[in-house]
Amino acid sequence: MSNWLTTRYQMVVRNEENLAEVSTFNFTYAKVVVISLLTFVLIFIGALYLSQSLLAQWFDPRHTTMEYNQKLLTLTMEMDSLKSRLRAQDRFIANVQTILKGDVPTGETYREPDQIKTDDLNKDMNPQSMNAGDSIIRQEFEEQDFSLTSYSSNNYSEELKDIFFFPPLQGIVSSPYDMSIDHYGIDIVAKTNEPVKSIADGTVILSSWTQDGGYVIAIQHRANLISVVRHNSAILKKVGNFVNAGEVISIIGNSGELTSGPHVHLEIWYNGNPVDPEEFITF
Numbered sequence: 001m002s003n004w005l006t007t008r009y010q011m012v013v014r015n016e017e018n019l020a021e022v023s024t025f026n027f028t029y030a031k032v033v034v035i036s037l038l039t040f041v042l043i044f045i046g047a048l049y050l051s052q053s054l055l056a057q058w059f060d061p062r063h064t065t066m067e068y069n070q071k072l073l074t075l076t077m078e079m080d081s082l083k084s085r086l087r088a089q090d091r092f093i094a095n096v097q098t099i100l101k102g103d104v105p106t107g108e109t110y111r112e113p114d115q116i117k118t119d120d121l122n123k124d125m126n127p128q129s130m131n132a133g134d135s136i137i138r139q140e141f142e143e144q145d146f147s148l149t150s151y152s153s154n155n156y157s158e159e160l161k162d163i164f165f166f167p168p169l170q171g172i173v174s175s176p177y178d179m180s181i182d183h184y185g186i187d188i189v190a191k192t193n194e195p196v197k198s199i200a201d202g203t204v205i206l207s208s209w210t211q212d213g214g215y216v217i218a219i220q221h222r223a224n225l226i227s228v229v230r231h232n233s234a235i236l237k238k239v240g241n242f243v244n245a246g247e248v249i250s251i252i253g254n255s256g257e258l259t260s261g262p263h264v265h266l267e268i269w270y271n272g273n274p275v276d277p278e279e280f281i282t283f
Contacts (some may be wrong), residue, residue, distance in 0.1 A: 005030040093205050093220075159223040160270060165199045165280045166245040168229065168266055169252065173283055177276040184274035185228070185267030188283060195248040196264055199227050199281065204241045204249075213265065214255025219243060223270070230265040231256050 011025040171190030177183060198219055205226070206218035213230035217237060220226055233253025243249055254262045268277045 005033070160225065163200055163221070163223060163225070163280075164245070166197060167281055167283060168196050168199055169194050169264070171263075171283060173278065174263060177274075177278065179274075184269075185230075185265050186277050187263050187265050189261070189263045190252055192252070192262055193233075194252045196229055196232065196250040196252055197246050198243040198249050199266075199268075200225070200245045202227070202243060204237045204239050204243065207235050207237055207239050210256065212256050212258045214259065215250065215253065217250050219249070224272075226269040228265075228267040228269065230267075231259045231263060233262075 006028055008026060008028055011027065013022045013024070014020060015022055169188060169190050171188040171194070173186050174189045175183065175187035177186050200219075200221045202219040202221035202225075204217060205220045206216060206228075208216060210216050210230075215232040215235050216228065216230045217232065217235050218226055218228045229250055231253055232250035233255060234251040235249070236251070237243060237249045250264075252262060252264050259265075266277050268275050268280070
């Protein structure tokens with residue numbers, strides 16, 4: 001058997017016409033077997049790699065299904081995250097609207113979606129902590145209310161200082177900002193039916209009627225800034241509308257109980273605290 005594998009052979013290639021020798025090849029069956037095995041192994045490895053990579057999307061029906069499942073999982077997670085963030089922002093806007101209307105807020109504060117999931121998990125693990133959590137939230141809100149009297153104009157951020165504020169209307173300031181009498185804005189007297197403009201770009205978060213302020217419109221701007229205009233005779237924008245700086249949002253009026261003549265009451269709230277509009281706007 002070993003002689004058969006190790007016996008040397010010679011293969012001669014000749015020209016068919018004149019039988020001239022063209023080339024010769026020396027070989028043994030052992031070399032042929034080894035070369036054949038190596039060629040088979042290389043072809044097998046190459047075919048296995050292609051079947052798991054390049055050819056999988058052509059011949060394996062599971063490949064497409066796995067790709068679609070992965071995309072579906074990613075989209076589902078992103079949708080859940082967006083829904084959680086949207087619900088949290090809706091609660092935040094609802095609380096702001098409630099405060100501006102003069103009612104008592106629900107006690108819920110804005111939290112990021114990841115924080116909401118963590119808090120909900122903690123509540124599930126320890127149900128007795130729910131009442132304690134509500135008390136903490138209520139206490140934080142009450143402290144924020146009391147912090148209105150200690151607000152300092154030196155706390156303005158650079159982002160707030162960089163905003164160009166557009167005058168809402170040309171008129172005379174009849175009643176200035178005064179924290180001592182809980183007058184958190186300024187009263188501006190102008191001509192009848194004078195249009196009121198947005199002081200900066202933003203989104204309308206309140207467009208409603210209140211007993212004290214009459215027709216009220218509030219706009220959320222960047223840098224945690226909210227502007228509120230009260231005592232309008234008409235509101236021209238709805239909640240959710242985006243407005244540009246200088247765009248007309250309402251008409252000056254005399255609506256609501258806390259008014260003594262045609263004017264508008266302008267408030268600017270920064271990080272939940274009132275600021276003097278005359279520090280930023282020239283009337």
